[in-house]
Amino acid sequence: MNELTGPEITMMAQAQITPSLPTPSAPAPETPTAPSAPSNGSFSITPSLPGSAPTPQINPSITPQLPGGAPSISPSLPGSTGTTVQPSNPAPEPTPADGGIGFAEVFIAIVAALLVALFMQRKAGKLSANLSAMQFVQRNGLAISAYLLTFTIGWIVFMIILPQLYMFDFSFRHNLLPMEIGGPKDVYTLKNYKYLMFGREGGGEMLNWLHLAVFFKTIIASVIVTIINFLLCYPLAFFMAQMVKGRGQRLLFLCLLLPFWVNEILRAFAFKLIFAELGLVNAFLIGLGILDQPYDFLGANVALYTGLTYAYILLMIFPLYNAIESLDHNQIEAARDMGASWLKIHLRIVMPHAKPGIASGCTMVFMLTAGALAAPNILGGPSSLWFTQIIYQWYNTGGNWPQGSAYAFVLLLSCIIFVRIMMRVFKVGLGDIAKR
Amino acid sequence: MSSVELDHITIRFGDFVAVDNCDLTINSGEFFSFLGPSGCGKTTILRAVSGFSEPTEGSVRIGGRDMRGIGPNKRPTALIFQNLALFPLMSVADNIAFGLEVSGVNFKERRRRADELLELIALPRQGDKMVSELSGGQRQRVAIARALAVEPEVLLLDEPLSALDLKLRQHMRSELRAIQQRVGITFIYITHDQGEALTMSDRIAVMSDGIVQQVGNGADIYNNPSTSFVASFVGENNAFQGKVIRSEDGYAVIETSFGPLRGINKRGLSEGDDAYLFIRPEALRPFEGADASDDTSFQSEILKEEFEGSFLHVFLRSDNELKPVKMALINDASIARHAIGQNFGMKFDPNFAVALPVGELADE
Numbered sequence: 001m002n003e004l005t006g007p008e009i010t011m012m013a014q015a016q017i018t019p020s021l022p023t024p025s026a027p028a029p030e031t032p033t034a035p036s037a038p039s040n041g042s043f044s045i046t047p048s049l050p051g052s053a054p055t056p057q058i059n060p061s062i063t064p065q066l067p068g069g070a071p072s073i074s075p076s077l078p079g080s081t082g083t084t085v086q087p088s089n090p091a092p093e094p095t096p097a098d099g100g101i102g103f104a105e106v107f108i109a110i111v112a113a114l115l116v117a118l119f120m121q122r123k124a125g126k127l128s129a130n131l132s133a134m135q136f137v138q139r140n141g142l143a144i145s146a147y148l149l150t151f152t153i154g155w156i157v158f159m160i161i162l163p164q165l166y167m168f169d170f171s172f173r174h175n176l177l178p179m180e181i182g183g184p185k186d187v188y189t190l191k192n193y194k195y196l197m198f199g200r201e202g203g204g205e206m207l208n209w210l211h212l213a214v215f216f217k218t219i220i221a222s223v224i225v226t227i228i229n230f231l232l233c234y235p236l237a238f239f240m241a242q243m244v245k246g247r248g249q250r251l252l253f254l255c256l257l258l259p260f261w262v263n264e265i266l267r268a269f270a271f272k273l274i275f276a277e278l279g280l281v282n283a284f285l286i287g288l289g290i291l292d293q294p295y296d297f298l299g300a301n302v303a304l305y306t307g308l309t310y311a312y313i314l315l316m317i318f319p320l321y322n323a324i325e326s327l328d329h330n331q332i333e334a335a336r337d338m339g340a341s342w343l344k345i346h347l348r349i350v351m352p353h354a355k356p357g358i359a360s361g362c363t364m365v366f367m368l369t370a371g372a373l374a375a376p377n378i379l380g381g382p383s384s385l386w387f388t389q390i391i392y393q394w395y396n397t398g399g400n401w402p403q404g405s406a407y408a409f410v411l412l413l414s415c416i417i418f419v420r421i422m423m424r425v426f427k428v429g430l431g432d433i434a435k436r
Numbered sequence: 437m438s439s440v441e442l443d444h445i446t447i448r449f450g451d452f453v454a455v456d457n458c459d460l461t462i463n464s465g466e467f468f469s470f471l472g473p474s475g476c477g478k479t480t481i482l483r484a485v486s487g488f489s490e491p492t493e494g495s496v497r498i499g500g501r502d503m504r505g506i507g508p509n510k511r512p513t514a515l516i517f518q519n520l521a522l523f524p525l526m527s528v529a530d531n532i533a534f535g536l537e538v539s540g541v542n543f544k545e546r547r548r549r550a551d552e553l554l555e556l557i558a559l560p561r562q563g564d565k566m567v568s569e570l571s572g573g574q575r576q577r578v579a580i581a582r583a584l585a586v587e588p589e590v591l592l593l594d595e596p597l598s599a600l601d602l603k604l605r606q607h608m609r610s611e612l613r614a615i616q617q618r619v620g621i622t623f624i625y626i627t628h629d630q631g632e633a634l635t636m637s638d639r640i641a642v643m644s645d646g647i648v649q650q651v652g653n654g655a656d657i658y659n660n661p662s663t664s665f666v667a668s669f670v671g672e673n674n675a676f677q678g679k680v681i682r683s684e685d686g687y688a689v690i691e692t693s694f695g696p697l698r699g700i701n702k703r704g705l706s707e708g709d710d711a712y713l714f715i716r717p718e719a720l721r722p723f724e725g726a727d728a729s730d731d732t733s734f735q736s737e738i739l740k741e742e743f744e745g746s747f748l749h750v751f752l753r754s755d756n757e758l759k760p761v762k763m764a765l766i767n768d769a770s771i772a773r774h775a776i777g778q779n780f781g782m783k784f785d786p787n788f789a790v791a792l793p794v795g796e797l798a799d800e
Contacts, residue, residue: 335523336509337486338509340534348537
């Protein structure tokens, strides 16, 4: 099956390149149907995907753009402007029209080549790998082996690699009308990234402060939420892992899990009710005489941070619990016997041991908090904006998918870089995290 | 250096009595062992001394100071765990100096102390290694050094040799003893291995089911056991059950399934009492003219033999057909192996046979 993935990736890379071909505006003959097509951004994804099966159902007019379909239409084109392409030769020739940037193609080609090279190297370097592949088939039978491999590779390719590559490619495109896709205007551009940095061209501002501020606020707030989460979960995880056993432990786990059987959005609304002007917290504080009048917890984003902290608490507790649970209790007692205070025991014995779990939990919580949408949407105050909300707006109300993709990609990349830096600082390996 | 007094200690876990009214004093500078099978409560006593648990009744005094309410980090004791519990993420030197580190001793001084202790445990210049790079015996010594670094008045050892193989264990015994004599502090040693207890200890407390059966030095416990448990647990021993038929001149004669047999009567057994007679294998020798009516010899048919290196086990026919009497004999040249079904006679010196009241025997 290894041989299969190589060609698949190259095929995919080719597919990514095809749109930039100055194909003589394919949808032209069917122009009457084009306006009737929905003009939102979602429509524009379909054309450039080579194997997207559902596209014909949406709009048959796209099919001509598929590499295989090209030859059949081209004769019917009346006045094809630009360079002529041999209909019999569907091989893509990267000839970017009017100075469009070709480096995305180059990037994808390099990635694909690297992946192919990697597989080739694996195969050539390790004969034993082939042997173990044969053993794998022998052990599991052909049907089950094929099933396992198809779904594993399918998962990796269709759920992980393709969407990310697709988003990456999309972020370098102009936001075009459906009929312009594949046309002369469909070239690569950096404008989506430029917009995040510098705002509208000729907008007068030096930098796009509005969006950059939201971006940094999102990152910093996510860090704070992660830290709060850790401070809350560490004692709890330690208690469950080292102090209680049996029934009490099971009961605690149940208490932790139960609230998460409720939908995330409903939980966010529950927080909204709790922190509302006439909600539980205000009623309680006024009842105690601490407050004279209701405090606007929602406006002050207290509800937002509480909701965000709570939303991913399990993803912090479980890695911590697993890590701390594997610590030999004698080590704690030995340290205590040696005269260590509780603080010293945690700093010198428990935390170093649990470091991979801490890193794993913090990474998950940070990533998911930075990418959260439901909680900020429901619990955010009027003045607050989460970066994901801007992305959402680009995609949804803004109808500018390439712009949204660029924003999303920046967020993803920044988060990964940030996490890697943190891991370097705390000397944690990627393998340690994956183990938890 | 401090003595440890266990003043009528009882430790209960719910209804279970782990330690029952243990009252003894461990002298300053003594190597004292608690010997007993697993589950006899010896580790529970150790935890009460170290401060990880408190006695339900009674009190622990170290150097005359009542330890009630004083945590393990504040007691002048150091504990060596069964699995050693070295810190795997720290270097050997950091392990040894951990106790100093948490009490705020500066780095240079810590390093100096660690080097000193590495010298003491014969591992010089190994301080920068990780614990995982050391062998079992070396780890053992690092654990001892780590415990000694905090300069405890009492060192507590919870079966620290049990994870080692036989040869290393025997070597570590003498090493432990030597270290104890060099540092001169009180050692309290927990073990189920009588060999360890007998070779290293000044005094031994033999425990069973939470009760201290006997306290004494090795020879005392071996030669003059005061209960049937001690007699059967410490060393090989042969038990003959029966009723006392005569008690005279410090001896008791017991009617067993091999006829009357005589032994020393230190527990004041009188006629009609149920009793055991214990005869050590080394006190038994083969005897052709054995006579059932003689109370220092006996004979019976051999049903089975098992060879076990230094010992030869023979199973003799007794009154109870289903339950032959198992006997351990020294496997020396004088005892040739006997054929199954042969008649087998033995003689013994009654001064090396001990008559004791019937009680619990150690499990085989």
